[in-house]
Amino acid sequence: MGERSGEVAMDNHPAVHPGDETSSSEKLDKERHQNKEGNIPCEEKCGVKSHHPPAQGRTEQKDRLAVKRTVNKRFACTECGYTAAKKSVLIKHTRKHTGEKPYKCDQCDYSAAQKVHLDRHVTKHKGEKPFMCGECGYRTTDRLSLSEHMSRHTGEKPYKCDQCDYSAIRKVYLGRHMTKHTGEKPYMCGECGYRAAARSSLSKHLRRHTGVKPYKCDQCDYSAGHKGNLSRHMAKHTGEKPYMCGECGYRTADRSNLSLHMRTHTGVKPYKCDQCDYSATQKNAFKQHMAKHTGEKPFMCDDCGFRTADRSYLTRHMRTHTGEKPYKCDQCDYSAAHKASLDRHLTKHAGENPFVCEQCEYRTSNRSSLTVHMRTHTGMKPYKCDQCDYSASCKGNLVKHMYKHTGEKPYMCGECGFRTARMSYLTVHMRKHTGEKPYKCDECDYSAAQKFHLDRHVAKHNGE
Structure with a gap:
């Protein structure tokens, strides 16, 4: 008592x-x-x-x-001070520190820290997608993904930032955003000093050092370091494009592509530069712009020292060393290092040139080429050199020009050490080592490593 x-x-x-x-x-x-x-x-x-x-x-x-x-809440984590009311909840939490993933898939090497994640994964093997959107027919394996998808129709973003007008469809997105206000980046890579605001970002970064690609395609030998990349790849096998634009019917296999596409209708450019009036629809474009103010180029090639402000540029650059051409044509043996190159090639099979110049007879297969072409009529050269009065109608020409000022030759041959300022020059040079001769004469068995050699040969047939 x-x-x-x-x-x-x-x-x-x-x-x-x-x-x-x-x-x-x-x-x-x-x-x-x-x-x-x-x-x-x-x-x-x-x-x-x-x-x-x-x-x-x-x-x-x-x-x-x-x-x-x-x-x-009497159960406390000794690593970070997190407290829980139940011992089972604390056990799940500690797996973030230990990396333990006790729930194993019996059909592949996937493992998870929580059973609910394994259950969701198993539905991929079964092909089950029980949750469907009534607006557009999108189907998914779990309720959370459906809730997120529905917010794209409703526009609802329940998680609001109390320091700016940012809002998000998921709590985890808001958490990542808040680190921009606090500047906190507690997770650091022991290899290179890279710091991240989220543990998941550090985990992804570490795969660049380890080469680990845990996400495997069960229909081919493709593997990826990030889950999103595997999801995009799988759409190539299934042909599925579950994300649809309600304005024009555009469909895509990738949710992020739909978000970017919607900005073509709304005109929204959410990424604003605080040093000038520049704004962008895509985060990568914004990062590249900001690098002009800061001069920062954090991504470096270990083989030749090439540096860039954009991680995707580094990925593309690495293919000049490896010779990798992951984009394959399904109608011939053509392959490309860049998706844009494959897209241009495919139009040759389709015979499509839907973009037409209104001032001349020029036609092209992609919108960006038409935009560049139109500058031949307008004389506009928006890309300016900040060291001389040179200007260019397309960004690529300005990049090449800048190498004259810096003396930089970022593209290096791994076989003999030859260096050049242009990727196209390196591509041609590499054929000396590989013996590749892609330019074929259609009147005899002659082939050449360079197009102008083939043109000179064809002139002999024509008697020129």
């Missing part, structure tokens, strides 16, 4: 002692009888005499609940 009195006294209520008015058993019987009759204040029902009106009693009751919730 003394123990019970101590608990009540902790909540600032008078302690109840064995000798007070009636015995505890008589009092309990009396309370039960009174409770049946009704109209008994909560404080009297609880066996505590109150000197406060009911409203005050409700406040004290809330205080007691708050104390109870605090006391109940």
Whole structure:
């Protein structure tokens, strides 16, 4: 009884002692009888005499609940101070520190820290997508993904930043955003000093050092370092394009592509430069622009020292060393190091040149080429050199020009050390080592490593 009195006294209520008015058993019987009759204040029902009106009693009751919730979180993480009310919740949390993933898929090498994640993964093997969007027919394996997808139709973003007008469809996205205000980047790579605001970002970064690609395609030998890359790849096998634009019917296999596409309708350019009036629809374009102000080029090639402000440029650059050409034509043996090159090539098979110049007969297979072409009519040269009065109609020409000022030759042959300022020159040079001669004469068996050699040969057939 003394123990019970101590608990009540902790909540600032008078302690109840064995000798007070009636015995505890008589009092309990009396309370039960009174409770049946009704109209008994909560404080009297609880066996505590109150000197406060009911409203005050409700406040004290809330205080007691708050104390109870605090006391109940008695399981603490020794790594970061996280507390939990249940031991099982703490065990799940500690796996973030240990990296333990006890739930294993019996059909592939996937493993998860939580059973719910494994269950979601297994549905991919079964091909089950029980959750469907009633607006556009999009299907998914889990309810959370459907909720996120639906917000694209409703525009709802329930998670709001209290320091700016940012809002997000998921709590985790808001958490990442908040680090921009705090500047906090607690996760650091021991190899190169890279710092990240989120543990998941550091995990992805580390794969650049280890070469680990845990996401495997079950239909070919493709593997990826990031889950999103595998999802995009799988769409090539299935042909599925679940994300559809409600404005024009455009469909894509990638959610991020749809978000970017929607900006063509809305004109939204969410990435604003705080040093000039530049704004961009895509984050990568914005990063590249900001590098002009800071001069920062954090991504470096270990083979030749080439540096860039854009990670994707480094990935493309590395193919000049490896010779990798991941983009394959499904109608011939053509392959390319860049997707844009493959897209241009495919139009030759399709015979498509849908983009037409209104001032001449020029036609092209892609919009960007038409945009560049139109500058031949307008004379516009938006890309300016900041060291001389040179200007260019396309960005690539400005980049090549800048090498004249810097003397930089970022493209190096891994076979003999030859260096050049242009990737196209390196491509041609590499044919000396590989013996490749892609330019074929259609009148004899002659072939050449360079197009102008083939042109010179063809002139002999023509008697020129």
